Amino acid sequence: MPELPEVEVVRRGLERWVAGRTVGAVEVLHPRAVRRHPAGAADFAARLTGETIGVPQRRGKYLWLPLEGRDLSVLGHLGMSGQLLVQPEEAADEKHLRIRVRFEDAAGTELRFVDQRTFGGLSLHENTPDGLPDVIAHIARDPLDPLFDEAAYHAALRAKRTTVKRALLDQSLISGVGNIYADEALWRARLHYERATATLTRPRSAELLGHVRDVMNAALDVGGTSFDSLYVNVNGESGYFDRSLDAYGREDEPCRRCGTPMRRRPWMNRSSYFCPRCQRPPRVAS
DNA sequence: AGATCGCCCTGCTTGC
DNA sequence: TGCAAGCAGGGCGATC
Numbered sequence A: 001m002p003e004l005p006e007v008e009v010v011r012r013g014l015e016r017w018v019a020g021r022t023v024g025a026v027e028v029l030h031p032r033a034v035r036r037h038p039a040g041a042a043d044f045a046a047r048l049t050g051e052t053i054g055v056p057q058r059r060g061k062y063l064w065l066p067l068e069g070r071d072l073s074v075l076g077h078l079g080m081s082g083q084l085l086v087q088p089e090e091a092a093d094e095k096h097l098r099i100r101v102r103f104e105d106a107a108g109t110e111l112r113f114v115d116q117r118t119f120g121g122l123s124l125h126e127n128t129p130d131g132l133p134d135v136i137a138h139i140a141r142d143p144l145d146p147l148f149d150e151a152a153y154h155a156a157l158r159a160k161r162t163t164v165k166r167a168l169l170d171q172s173l174i175s176g177v178g179n180i181y182a183d184e185a186l187w188r189a190r191l192h193y194e195r196a197t198a199t200l201t202r203p204r205s206a207e208l209l210g211h212v213r214d215v216m217n218a219a220l221d222v223g224g225t226s227f228d229s230l231y232v233n234v235n236g237e238s239g240y241f242d243r244s245l246d247a248y249g250r251e252d253e254p255c256r257r258c259g260t261p262m263r264r265r266p267w268m269n270r271s272s273y274f275c276p277r278c279q280r281p282p283r284v285a286s
Numbered sequence B: 001a002g003a004t005c006g007c008c009c010t011g012c013t014t015g016c
Numbered sequence C: 001t002g003c004a005a006g007c008a009g010g011g012c013g014a015t016c
Helices: A004-017 A041-048 A150-159 A164-169 A179-189 A202-222
Strands: A023-028 A057-059 A062-066 A072-077 A082-088 A097-103 A109-115 A121-126 A263-267 A270-274
Touching: A004 A057, A004 A062, A004 A082, A004 A202, A023 A041, A041 A121, A072 A082, A109 A121, A150 A202, A164 A179, A179 A202, A179 A270
Parallel strands: none
Antiparallel strands: A023 A097, A057 A062, A062 A072, A072 A121, A082 A109, A097 A109, A263 A270
16 A cells, blocks of 8 residues: 555655666556556557656655656556566566556666556656646645645644544645555544544644654655555565554554554544544544 | 545455 | 455545
């Protein structure tokens, strides 16, 4: 389940292994992997061929490869199970290989998009004047972005009539936070997921944002979270941050602060993990 | 018009 | 043992 830290690890891998290389051939093995490319698989392959990859960029969970000398980018999202692998050309195809990008140089490696559940994909888009693929212009800056507008974020939280976990997952307010890191940050901040954002004081909301950053930075240091073999970084190495999770996936296990058994509650077609003692529900549940 | 919810997808796990 | 249901969940688009 790649979230911001995992995607950043992938971006760094692409910067190291793919930037500056010119595309020789593109093979789309599953149409769903390019479903966000409206003109279809053949158009995607044809337009990408011959282009040179610039420095990979990221916002939240999206990453994109600018094409040198063009106002175009290859936009990528890993979805639930996507991987971008740099593999030797002779390596056997992965079972869920969806897209293969070969290069003109003689480095002997190719870029592969592998995705079991096909929630992710690649597509080509024109850039906005500030170099962002146009279809993600609505995605807010993420908390690790130096230009993230903290004051505007706190003001938006106070103004909205919503609950704190919904706000954390709202990619138009803050991007890059998924279910795992939302639960982790809420646990660290001792906040219940249904707490109304309008009741958060500025210091409380700043504290929560600090925990979001801490959790993400900790994951980045270790190279991403992994629960199974699904998440692999750009060179095929798994991350091992999962041992450090304090909330997510810990139903019935003791809270690491107070020992109370952690709980799981269905929430928005997914789950919320929390400590019933440290994270008291708001008096008026929504 | 902003908020909410269903759906997309596959493989592993769970339960009968 | 075998089958089916449950579960994982980001983001888009339909709906209210």
